[in-house]
Amino acid sequence: MIGYKDYTSIILNINGERRKVIVKPSDTLLRVLREKLGLTGGKPGCENGDCGACTVLIDGKPVKSCMILAIEVADKDITTIEGLNNTEIQEAFHEEGGFQCGYCTSGFLLNAYALLEEKPEANDEEIKEWLQSNLCRCTGYEGIKNAIYSAKEKIKER
Ligand code: FES
Ligand code: FES
Numbered sequence: 001m002i003g004y005k006d007y008t009s010i011i012l013n014i015n016g017e018r019r020k021v022i023v024k025p026s027d028t029l030l031r032v033l034r035e036k037l038g039l040t041g042g043k044p045g046c047e048n049g050d051c052g053a054c055t056v057l058i059d060g061k062p063v064k065s066c067m068i069l070a071i072e073v074a075d076k077d078i079t080t081i082e083g084l085n086n087t088e089i090q091e092a093f094h095e096e097g098g099f100q101c102g103y104c105t106s107g108f109l110l111n112a113y114a115l116l117e118e119k120p121e122a123n124d125e126e127i128k129e130w131l132q133s134n135l136c137r138c139t140g141y142e143g144i145k146n147a148i149y150s151a152k153e154k155i156k157e158r
Contacts, residue, residue, distance in 0.1 A: 009021070010022075013078060045135075048066070052104070081106035081110060088151045096146040112144075116155055120155055127145065
């Protein structure tokens with residue numbers, strides 16, 4: 001087991017780039033991304049694992065970045081919303097108006113991206129179940145669902 005004390009320099013692999021950052025052992029990934037690396041797309045909502053606004057992908061799997069320490073992911077591939085530029089899911093959210101205030105949007109986008117990568121043929125039930133990990137305080141779920149169905153079709157046409 002690796003022990004960390006005081007400040008530690010680590011390298012994070014984010015959106016295909018290696019970023020060096022100095023962290024405390026107690027710094028969450030969410031806070032490091034936002035406050036030390038300027039990647040503010042992931043949002044602090046509840047910061048206790050309930051809302052999903054802070055979702056990022058770690059080795060392709062959606063993870064709530066408020067619930068994981070930055071030092072735990074030093075050897076993993078991290079994808080933030082800034083890394084999903086020009087993807088079908090981004091385009092579909094834009095076209096379908098899958099947002100209102102937008103606070104939850106990056107979390108939904110990353111989660112939906114991971115869903116369609118893992119299950120391109122996801123059915124209604126699977127989509128509903130998958131999205132339960134994210135909350136939209138504007139209750140804009142209809143647009144979000146439409147965007148996911150639209151992205152599903154776009155991915156088929158790749
Ligand atoms: S801010 Fe991480 S789950 Fe709400
Ligand atoms: S669009 Fe406002 S929280 Fe979801």
